[in-house]
Amino acid sequence: MLSVNVGPFALSSSVLLLLAAGLVAAGVGHLVGRRHKAGIVNTLSDMLLAGVLVARLSFVALWFDTYRSAPWSMLDIRDGGFMVWPGVATALLVAVWRGWRQPALRKPLVVGLAAGALVWGALFGALRMTELPVLPTLSLTTLAGDPIKLAALADGKPMVVNLWASWCPPCRREMPVLAAAQQRETGVNFVFVNQGEDGATAQRYLSAGRLGLANVLLDPGAALGREAGSGALPTTLFYDASGQLVDTHLGELSAASLASKLSPLRASAGASVQD
Template sequence: MLSVNAGPLALGMSQFLLIVSFILALLVGWWSGRRSACNPEPQLFRLLLVGLLVARVSFVVRYFDLYRESPWSMLDLRDGGFLAVPGLLAGLALGLWQAWRGARLRRPLGLGLLAGVLFWSSGHLILQALERSSRLPVQALVDLNGRPVQLADYRGRPLVINLWATWCPPCRREMPVLAEAQQREPGVTFLFVNQGEGARTVRDYLTSQGLWLDNVLLDSGSRLGAQVGSGMLPTTLFYDAEGQQRGSHLGELSRASLAHALQRIAPDQSTVPKRP
């Protein structure tokens, strides 16, 4: 499962796991500090914000060349560009400092932080294990000319599968990024699997936007999204040459977040655009 749906709201599993971990940290901190009337809620919020900030800044620094041409995109968190390890270490360091400064805070803050980090870490490891055990789905699709296509036909090279629709604003925004990557990365196969629309609608949209894409496929029943466990668009899946899933991204991709994801399946490929 890649996403959790609650009515019209859909959250990626990584975001859902972070929210649940933080709520658990708040509850454990409140429970352990109730007798001393010491609730570490403000400190835990501060740790979360600092951790997220450091995780974002670390990602931007790592892929600064891809943000340089559009500096405001550094503030656009919709691309999901975060590096978890620097953020986690920064949060832990701040937590230790806060506990050192306030003796009354040590027990509730320490227990709350420990509960949240352990839950997040174990959940993250489980999600990674489940993801890496996933194989390329057995799914029959059709191309824009109505010819049947099997996903298994594309095994043998690193593979990116983008689930999208013409009515989806983030899908439309990220499409030029994927189109550019398809031209730049000849060693990686990109599949654009439209969800629930017909060939004419897709053709008209691509023509109107001046997008020339290879491997545009149709999933009229939107079965592939359900099969991989995603209720969100866009969803992008990353497979190695053997058809084993190595990553996924729910929501809009930026050039930086796409380059980061491609490193998992094609580390020897040049994922950073060459400058003239």
């Protein structure tokens, strides 16, 4: 499962996991520290803020050349551009520093963080079991009305499958980035699967935008989104050369976030050729 619908909003499972782990950590830390009135909520908040900031700055530094042409896009964290491990390390350093400065926080902080980590690990493992590990076998339709399966378009190459709709603003904003990548990345197949619209609607949007996309397919019943476990648009699925799902992205892709996802796909293509 990649996202969960909450009313009109779709929240990514990774955000929900972090929220659940944080709530458990705060609750357990409160119970352990209430005797000494040592709450850890403020520390957890500082850990989160510091971790997110460093994770974003690390990602921007790594892909700075990609951001250079549009500097303001560095501030748009909706592209999901974060480096996890620098962020985690920073958050833990904040916890160590707070524990060193305030001895009463040490036990509730350690126990709370351990409880949160256990909950996160259990939920992450459960969600991984529900993910679709390989290319779906369902039949889609070309703009010409012919049935086709995704595997027929793979051709032994890595594949990027973008789920989109013409009414979706972030889909429209990211489409030029994906269109440019399709022209540039000849070693990766890009497939654009329209969700819930008819061929005339999809073709009208593509013609108006002069995008020149190849491999545009129709999924009028949005079956691929359900099979992938995502009710959010846009959703992008990344498959390696063997057809295994190796990454996903919910929401708008920037040039930098797309480049970070494509890098391991190129590696899988090279490994496949050597084999």
